Amino acid sequence: GNSVTQMEGPVTLSEEAFLTINCTYTATGYPSLFWYVQYPGEGLQLLLKATKADDKGSNKGFEATYRKETTSFHLEKGSVQVSDSAVYFCALSNTGNQFYFGTGTSLTVIP
């Protein structure tokens, strides 16, 4: 079947620290992979995506590389800001237009 497993939170970092949020997946075939971000009181927004193995998605300083050999799509940012405080969701899309989300990882960045 298809599923996504995310690193459990909450994660608390100081401003300018390095961020990694782990995400691994199980899927049949060749899924597309996504990271979404949810700010307090809002809906989810697409942060970045990768559609095939070895693709790197990037946006706003965040990066994630589609690793087929390790079935992973870890989210990284070199220097976090207070404004990055949010909940981050890893997701995959497979055949049939179905989407599968992880449980979310809450990030708090303190000044």
Added chain:
Amino acid sequence: NAGVMQNPRHLVRRRGQEARLRCSPMKGHSHVYWYRQLPEEGLKFMVYLQKENIIDESGMPKERFSAEFPKEGPSILRIQQVVRGDSAAYFCASSPGRHEQYFGPGTRLTVT
């Protein structure tokens, strides 16, 4: 191109009443998904619809919940005889196909 619209943004219902949540997908999108998010929890898939068809309702409770996406008009998530445990944020997302989903701002349902 307007984003995914959901209304109402906030809905208060007494136990036993009905709740109707509406979702207008982005223009050109024929796929709609509903999710529920309980406080301090992740996103739970409920149902996936295309125009006039339910494709996957494996996440929907068997009783009191129903969803539709008619040929004309918004998608509707209907909860009959609400209970306190139905209090949650309900998100709708739309997609043109095998692409990323675009989320609406959500409807926050409070059952008193």
